[in-house]
Amino acid sequence: MIIVKVGGSAGIDYDAVCADLAARWKAGERLVLVHGGSGETNRIAEALGHPPRFVTSPSGYTSRFTDRETLEIFEMVYCGKMNKGIVERLQRLGVNAVGLSGLDGRIFEGRHKDSVRAVENGKVKVLRGDHTGTVEKVNTELIELLLGAGYLPVLTPPAASYEGVAINVDGDRAAAALAVALKADALLLLSNVPGLLRAYPDESSLIREIPASNVEDYLEFAQDRMKKKVLGAAEAVQGGVKRVIFGDARAGQPVTAALEGAGTVVS
Numbered sequence: 001m002i003i004v005k006v007g008g009s010a011g012i013d014y015d016a017v018c019a020d021l022a023a024r025w026k027a028g029e030r031l032v033l034v035h036g037g038s039g040e041t042n043r044i045a046e047a048l049g050h051p052p053r054f055v056t057s058p059s060g061y062t063s064r065f066t067d068r069e070t071l072e073i074f075e076m077v078y079c080g081k082m083n084k085g086i087v088e089r090l091q092r093l094g095v096n097a098v099g100l101s102g103l104d105g106r107i108f109e110g111r112h113k114d115s116v117r118a119v120e121n122g123k124v125k126v127l128r129g130d131h132t133g134t135v136e137k138v139n140t141e142l143i144e145l146l147l148g149a150g151y152l153p154v155l156t157p158p159a160a161s162y163e164g165v166a167i168n169v170d171g172d173r174a175a176a177a178l179a180v181a182l183k184a185d186a187l188l189l190l191s192n193v194p195g196l197l198r199a200y201p202d203e204s205s206l207i208r209e210i211p212a213s214n215v216e217d218y219l220e221f222a223q224d225r226m227k228k229k230v231l232g233a234a235e236a237v238q239g240g241v242k243r244v245i246f247g248d249a250r251a252g253q254p255v256t257a258a259l260e261g262a263g264t265v266v267s
């Protein structure tokens with residue numbers, strides 16, 4: 001079983017990802033796809049007059065402050081445009097894909113964090129009304145049901161809180177939780193960079209291998225949202241996933257290339 005997470009940043013070639021996935025799926029590989037949609041969400045949110053607000057926690061992690069309106073825009077893009085766009089590509093390629101959010105059937109479930117600590121103008125503030133959280137439980141039964149019946153699951157945030165409220169969760173960490181829960185052999189985190197770069201944005205500074213025992217040591221090279229990927233990778237390998245690969249989704253055969261060791265391999 002392989003979990004493929006494809007991001008939502010500019011430059012990602014979804015046609016290439018879907019073509020590669022479809023070929024592997026038809027060859028009999030068990031796969032689940034998780035996707036993001038951050039770039040498109042930012043664009044649509046601006047167009048709708050509700051621009052994104054990113055906040056940085058005191059420990060240096062950046063996240064999207066998700067008030068109710070932001071959550072609804074987020075759902076429009078992630079569960080609507082992005083999810084159906086990917087499902088349509090796979091359907092055209094002859095793969096019976098089913099697109100679901102983490103809210104559907106509580107595929108991704110976790111605790112709702114209503115407030116977030118953010119550093120603004122050098123001061124720590126508490127912001128309330130945040131619809132975010134972290135995935136703590138995965139409905140593997142539903143995923144297995146779909147896979148067993150021949151459907152390729154295409155999953156996306158949001159998740160469901162324990163109270164049944166939609167919460168924005170990090171897609172990389174959700175994919176990591178899924179990989180652990182499904183006892184996946186590999187987790188691929190595909191984005192618009194060759195992998196984890198030692199000196200971002202210098203693409204020749206690609207880190208080729210990271211030992212599973214000290215993934216956290218590499219957090220220092222990651223800025224912004226890349227930090228979540230490194231954290232997700234650490235959670236996956238600590239949870240028993242044998243290999244996590246940060247790969248490039250901009251062209252070629254992104255899934256196959258990553259599985260063959262292009263990118264940054266954590267093992």
Ligand code: ADP
Binds near residue numbers: 008190193196222
């Ligand atoms: P996605 O939405 O595609 O999953 P993110 O935007 O969340 O991806 O994270 C990937 C981004 O992280 C890259 O596009 C890059 O701008 C940024 N980044 C920060 N530090 C690094 C690094 N050390 N190596 C690679 N990318 C990095």
